[in-house]
Amino acid sequence: MIKNYIKTAWRNLLRSKAYSLVAILGLAIGLAVSILLFWGVNDELSYDTQSKDAENIYRVNAKGRTGDHYETWTTTPAPVGLAAVKNYPDVKRMARTTGGGVLVNVGTFSLYQDHVAYTEPSFFDIFDIHFIEGNAKTAISEVNYVALSNTLAIKFFGSAKKAMGKIMSIREKQLPYVVSAVYEDMPLRSSVHKNMILSLDNIRKNFGGNGSWKTIDEDWGNYNFTTFLQLKPGTNTKVLADNLASIMIKSNPAAKKGEASFILQPLSMLRLYSPDLSPDGVKTVRIFILIGVLILLIAVINYINLSTARATKRAKEVGLRRVVGADRMQLIMQFVAEFVIIFLASIVLAFILIGALVPVYQNISGKDYPIDYWQPSTLKIILWVGIGTIVMASIYPAWVLSSFKPTEVLKATFNAPAKGGWLRKTLVVVQFTFSITLIICTVVIAKQLYFIQHTNLGYNRDNTFTVWLNDNMGKHLSAVMNDIKSDSHIVDVSYGDQDFMSMSGLTDNIDWPGKTDHTAHITNMDISANFTSMMGIKFADGSGFTGAPSDSSYYLVNEAAIKMMGLKHPVGTIISLWGKPKQIKGVLHDFNNTSLKGQIMPAIFRIASQPITNGALYVKVRSAYAKESIEKMEQLYRAYAPGHPFSYQFLDDAFDDMYRREIQTTQLFKAFAGVTILLSCMGLFGLAVFSAERRVKEIGIRKVLGASVRDISVLVSGEFTTLIIIANIIAWPIAWYFTHQWLQDFSYRTSVSWWLFLLCGLVSLTIAIITVSSQAIKAAMVNPVKSLKAE
Known part of the structure; x- marks a missing residue:
């Protein structure tokens, strides 16, 4: 019987080639696009689920006042983690991390490596990292020890075993580090994915505290560390966050009750939730789920409309089958069999379309994952999409077509009813x-x-690119900048100690005349004298740095900072950053150098002082000669830093990345x-x-x-x-x-x-x-x- 259904259905499809082609193509497009969408959604939902105790791991986010509004950051002062472990038994472990990217040298081979962390041994236990060579206890027990992911060990040394004990230099200072451990690659779908892990003692040794703070473990004023806590099951995270805020208020004179607080964000919420726990990413995922369902529904509706549009051509066939003894269920099975054939053809074509569309989808969405049709999650998506499509698309047309009465459809005057x-x-x-x-x-x-x-945006990013300094260039910064300016294709060059497009240096160690009990946070950056003019940032009041030695006695601030301080006559007013009092020389018009989703942050600028050990050059070029200028910059870079890889980024590209x-x-x-x-x-x-x-x-x-x-x-x-x-x-x-x-x-x-x-x-x-x-x-x-x- 089933064989007869399939044979008859196949003949009907061949008899109506145009209908079959449109039906198959429509369903294939709908299936391909919806499956791609559901793959993308599944990818988003699979982040940060691999750690065995993921439900009890939290990131501590800091919330504070900046002017007349509040901001939430993913970083905290370093002592927060220590206070949590010391005072609350519900905290099993804590780990503080900081870092980003570093230059790595192995022999004559150099590579800029992203996903680098300076952290503590407890990091390995919290995130359940498995070691191929070495162990968690000794991996970063010394300041010059480094742990590598298996992929990085193979890239540098050929294998995990060969990597052990090898020497590599990290950062421009060329410090020798010993490979002490190799661990299994952390999942790519992880918000804490790291390829290289070093001891936090590197930061502790080089940092040494700012202003009145003695060490990073006592510095409650700088929000430069990501803090993770592993808690006991059932811990009241709201109470813990409030208690940590109370400790900070007691320890930090600048922190005020009700204006400085913490939020414990679950590991599972890092990907799809904002630091303040707003479900921004969840909204996007829900929208794409809805789009996927509706695209599939539209494809099914197409099939229904095409099937019922053929009612007049199939009506006499139905009538004859009823006359020779077919009951309604047999007719329904006949039309369901016809749809199953269409569906199978559609799913095959859909997979072909998926193979062609995946590179395009990856390019648009920024995702890079292989197609694995046999992965359980993929099979589950295909199964549910298939069942849903078959149920929705086959029942109604089969019911309508099987409902025709033979006494009516066999009349010569029969026409499809409007029912x-x-x-x-x-x-x-x-x-x-x-x-x-x-x-x-x-x-x-x-x-x-x-x-x-x-x-x-209040500044000019056109035709400007950044080049991060190495140690030798920092030592000879004035000479380097003069050499760059000698190129007629280069308009100007300036210096900043950090990325202007993020200005991540955040502190609450700011003071001014008449300061109230309100907590205040401000971003800060060290710059060369010509930075503001080159970036096209205008002055609302006062003037900028001139390059004279007296510049070290002044600050520049933006209008948001003046609004936060409530100063009526800011120029000439003495304010203090990290315990260092200086006069305000100029007030900059507000500029949007970070995302327009947030308010403009109060900002303060200092003149950069020697010796320069890090930071970036900002180079503005003539648009018609950008290529030549970059080539000139590369030659100069290699002259000062032979063997180091040269890289740059235009501010327009950094803006697009934002x-x-x-x-x-x-x-x-x-x-x-x-x-x-x-x-x-x-x-x-x-x-x-x-x-x-x-x-x-x-x-x-x-x-x-x-x-x-x-x-x-x-x-x-x-x-x-x-x-x-x-x-x-x-x-x-x-x-x-x-x-x-x-x-x-x-x-x-x-x-x-x-x-x-x-x-x-x-x-x-x-x-x-x-x-x-x-x-x-x-x-x-x-x-x-x-x-x-x-x-």
Whole structure:
């Protein structure tokens, strides 16, 4: 029996090749895109789940006042972790980390390595790191010991075993480090993924405290360390966070009750939640789940509309089968078998499409993971998508087609009934409601991105790139800058001790006349005298550094800092940073050098003092000679740092990196909007075919009575125009709600005007009319004699 179902279904599909092709292609596109989306969602949800005690691991985030608003940071003062372990038995372990990237030299081989951490031995236990060579106790027990991931050990030395005991130099100081351990690669889907781990004693030795603080373990004023706690099950994290805040308030004179606090963020929430526990990433994941489900639903709706559009051609077949004894369940099984064949063909084509689309999807989304069809999570996605598709797409068409009565369908005058028409039209409205909503959201996201990229940020990043200094260049900074300026293609060069696009140096050790009990946090940066002028940062009051020795007696601050301090006449006022009192020489207009999602942070600048041991050169070039300038810079770099790899980054690229998620979201939304429009138009075309076939005699009569091709085309297209207008009416408020909510994440945002909704509505209406017009014209061109001969 089953063999007969399959054989008959196969013959029917071959008999209607155009229908089969459109049905298979529509389902394949829907399946491919939805499976890709669900893979991406599964990738996001799999972050930070590998540690065996993941549910009891927390990152300590600091929350503090900056002017008239509050910010939350992922870093804390170093003593927070010590206080947690010392005072609370519910804290099993703590580990503090800091770091970023370093230059590594092994013999003549040099490599800049990301994902480097300076931390404590407890880090290995908290994150359940397994060792191939060495052990957690001795891995970083000495200041010159380094632990490598297996991948890095193989890259540098050929194997984990060969790496043990080998010497490598790290950072520009060329300090010798001994490979003391090799551990299994940490999961890529980890927020704490590290390839190289060194002792925190390196920082303790080199740091030595600032101002009135003696060591990093006593320094409650600098927020430069990421602190992780492993707690006992059932620990009240809110009480623990409040208690840690109380300890900090007692230990730090600058911290005030109610304005300085901590948040314990679970490890599982690091990827998808903001430091203040706002579910920003979760919202995005939910949106993509919804898009995946709706794209699949649109593809299913297409099949339903195409299947019911063929009702008249299949009606007599159904009638004959009923006459010769087939019952309704057998007919339903026949049509389900037909769909299963279509589905199997679609899933094969979907996998082919996935193979072609994965590189594109990876490029857009920034994800880099292989296709593993046999991975349990992948099989689960395919299974659920397959079951859902088969159930949704096969039942309704099979039920409709099997419901025809043989006494009616075998009459020569039979025409497909209008029964069920409201459902088909409703489905088209649903399709276009989603498509129009997605189009509007895409346009708003793109408009916000354009606003970000073109708004006046208060500084000029054009044609400027950064080059991080090595130790030798720092020692000869003045000579290096003069050599760079000698190139006629270079406009100017300046220095900063950190990345201007983040200004991560954060402290609450700031004081000024009339300071109240409020806690205050401020970012700080050491710069060369010409930094502000080269970056195009304007002065609201006072003046900048001149390069004279007296510069060391002054600070520059931005307007946000003045607002935080409440100073009416700031220039000449003496303020203190880390216990060092100096005059304010100039007030800079506020500038947005970090994400527009947040408020402008108070900032303070000092003149950079010798000796320079780290930091970056900021080089502004003439746009027409950027390539030549970079080549000149590379030659100069190699002259001062032979054997060191040269790298640079334009500030425009750093700016784009800051909004990488928004750029990726815009590109993904554009792709998904295109897919939904394509699939919706395929569904609309199916309904147009159904309508034309059902009204063939009506059209014939109208033509006999004198109706023109244009009149009939308008008649056939009119009902679809109404459906699209209804879809717009439904979609506009939905789109406004979602875009309004999304824009709330930005402190500085674009406007959403009424004309944007109207424009998207007109575009959707135009696309729909073009889609159905060919079928409408085709129906209008049919000879009425042919359509009325049975009468």
